[in-house]
Structures are given as structure tokens and as C-alpha cells.
Amino acid sequence: MATVTTPDDVRNDPDPDGGGPLIVGKHTLASRLIVGTGRYDTMDQMRDSLAASGADCVTVAVRRERLYDREGRNILDFIDGDRYTLLPNTAGCFNAADAIRAAKLGREILRTLGNPGADWVKLEVLGDSKTLLPDPIETVAACRELVDDGFSVLCYTSDCPVTALKLKQAGAASVMPAGSPIGSGQGLLNINNLRIILEYLKDDDPDYPVIIDAGVGTASDVSDAFELGADGVLLNTAIAHARDPILMASAMKHAAIAGRQAYLAGRIPRKLYGTASSPTEGVISTRPYGSQA
Ligand SMILES: CC(=O)[C@@H](O)[C@H](O)COP(=O)(O)O
Numbered sequence: 001m002a003t004v005t006t007p008d009d010v011r012n013d014p015d016p017d018g019g020g021p022l023i024v025g026k027h028t029l030a031s032r033l034i035v036g037t038g039r040y041d042t043m044d045q046m047r048d049s050l051a052a053s054g055a056d057c058v059t060v061a062v063r064r065e066r067l068y069d070r071e072g073r074n075i076l077d078f079i080d081g082d083r084y085t086l087l088p089n090t091a092g093c094f095n096a097a098d099a100i101r102a103a104k105l106g107r108e109i110l111r112t113l114g115n116p117g118a119d120w121v122k123l124e125v126l127g128d129s130k131t132l133l134p135d136p137i138e139t140v141a142a143c144r145e146l147v148d149d150g151f152s153v154l155c156y157t158s159d160c161p162v163t164a165l166k167l168k169q170a171g172a173a174s175v176m177p178a179g180s181p182i183g184s185g186q187g188l189l190n191i192n193n194l195r196i197i198l199e200y201l202k203d204d205d206p207d208y209p210v211i212i213d214a215g216v217g218t219a220s221d222v223s224d225a226f227e228l229g230a231d232g233v234l235l236n237t238a239i240a241h242a243r244d245p246i247l248m249a250s251a252m253k254h255a256a257i258a259g260r261q262a263y264l265a266g267r268i269p270r271k272l273y274g275t276a277s278s279p280t281e282g283v284i285s286t287r288p289y290g291s292q293a
Pocket residue numbers: 035036037038059089091122124181182183184185213214215216234235236237238
């Protein structure tokens with residue numbers, strides 16, 4: 001599949017992908033979807049779902065992930081290192097010190113695997129175990145320290161524009177506002193805040209990558225995120241807990257392509273009144289009930 005940036009790309013490729021690569025720091029990802037590896041019933045199901053999603057970057061929780069299943073199989077045996085770039089994440093950390101430790105551990109694991117992505121991390125510092133909303137103060141502190149240590153930090157945050165801006169200023173390679181709480185499947189709860197984040201972070205820096213992370217419930221949430229102007233979407237639960245994860249993974253892939261292409265194509269403005277979509281010139285019409293003389 002070719003990448004799409006112009007109408008000619010679409011004309012020349014009947015099965016195009018979604019709007020050019022996603023570039024985050026030194027990393028270039030062909031797919032704009034990043035998918036998680038947790039919460040699957042089996043590792044085989046996870047492997048097949050990752051493949052169906054079309055993602056070429058997958059994130060693994062350094063701290064929480066059971067590295068071995070009941071049969072003693074390692075999760076990394078189910079993630080093809082030639083096909084996927086691994087993005088370690090600090091899920092399950094509730095303060096900056098734990099998150100920094102997890103990030104460094106992730107870096108060591110990647111180095112051991114000879115992975116070129118050894119310097120990057122998805123930073124997640126939670127502030128509340130019920131909502132799983134991030135702690136903005138600890139997140140900014142951890143982001144600063146990891147950036148100083150040479151990490152390329154993809155930073156999970158809430159949909160607060162002020163925090164998003166502070167994280168960009170702290171050196172985050174990408175800011176990743178939540179659509180809604182992790183695992184909630186509520187989709188994009190505060191479209192206005194997400195719009196403001198996109199404006200604040202991208203207006204004088206259009207290539208700065210903003211990735212919507214968490215809360216996706218179904219495919220239309222992914223399209224919505226891209227149609228708003230997000231550069232990427234990270235999701236996990238909506239695929240892993242779907243009745244048919246592999247089919248949902250495929251739906252997510254197509255939703256990402258559709259949303260990104262619609263964003264690039266430019267939607268029509270919403271209007272209060274109707275406009276005939278068939279030509280009216282030369283048509284003999286009777287005035288419908290209620291119309292003005
Ligand atoms: C995998 C991961 O990093 C999650 O913490 C992430 O935020 C995804 O959230 P959902 O499970 O709601 O898609």
C-alpha cells in the first residue's frame with residue numbers, strides 16, 4: 001500500500017493507506033495507529049489483532065505486562081521484531097520516580113533486544129486509580145527529566161490545553177491527550193478542548209505530532225480524532241475487549257484511513273438549511289408547502 005498525500009495517490013492506488021507517515025522524533029511510522037498489547041484473552045489473539053490493525057508500532061507496558069503466559073511463552077515471542085517498532089510505556093506508575101524507573105527499564109529491555117527505538121517511551125503517570133486520569137504535575141516533572149536524559153517522550157495527558165502546552169515546552173516529542181479515561185470506551189468527550197490543544201500545539205509548528213491516546217470505544221471515535229486534525233491515535237481496550245478483536249482491529253485500521261483522508265480532503269461546512277444536490281435549473285417546480293413567495 002502506498003501512502004496518501006494527494007488525490008493522485010488515491011487515483012493511482014485502489015487500496016491506499018492513511019495520509020502519509022506519522023513522524024515522531026527520529027521515528028517514522030507508516031501507520032498512524034499505535035496499538036496496545038494488553039488485555040487480550042490469549043497471545044495468539046493479540047498477535048492476530050495487531051496484524052489486522054495495520055499498525056507498525058505497538059506499545060508494551062514495562063511495569064505491568066505479564067511477560068510470560070501460563071505456558072511460559074514470552075509476549076515478545078508474539079510481536080514480530082521485524083514488523084513492529086516497540087514503544088515501551090510506563091502504564092501503572094503513579095509518580096514521576098516510578099515512571100522514570102520504568103522508562104529506563106524499558107530502554108534497557110529494548111537495548112538488549114537490539115531495537116533501534118531504545119530511546120523512546122510513552123510516559124504515563126496516573127493521578128487517580130478510579131478515573132486513571134494523569135497527574136499533571138508528576139507528568140511534567142517526569143517528562144522534563146526523561147528529556148534531559150535523552151529520551152524521546154510521547155506524553156499521555158488529559159485534555160487540558162494548559163498542561164498540553166507545558167508538556168510540549170518541557171520537550172515532549174509528542175503530546176498525547178486522552179479522548180476519555182483509559183479503558184472507558186467513551187470516545188472523545190471534550191472535542192472543544194482537543195481542538196484548542198491542536199491549535200496551541202500546531203499553529204506555529206504544524207508538523208508537531210499530537211496523538212489522541214485512550215478512551216476509544218469504536219471505529220467512529222478514531223475517525224473523529226483524525227477528522228479533528230490529530231496526527232495519530234493510540235488505543236488498546238476497544239480492540240482487545242471487542243467481541244471479535246481481530247475484526248475490530250481491521251475496523252480501526254479503516255477508520256484511521258477514512259478519518260485522515262477526510263481531514264486532508266476538507267469537510268463541507270455545516271449549514272442550517274438545505275441546498276439541493278441535484279441541478280434545479282430548467283426544472284418546472286411547484287412551490288412546496290411553507291416556502292416563501
Ligand atoms: C496501552 C496504553 O498505553 C493505554 O494506557 C492507553 O492509554 C490506551 O487506552 P485505551 O485502552 O482506552 O485505548
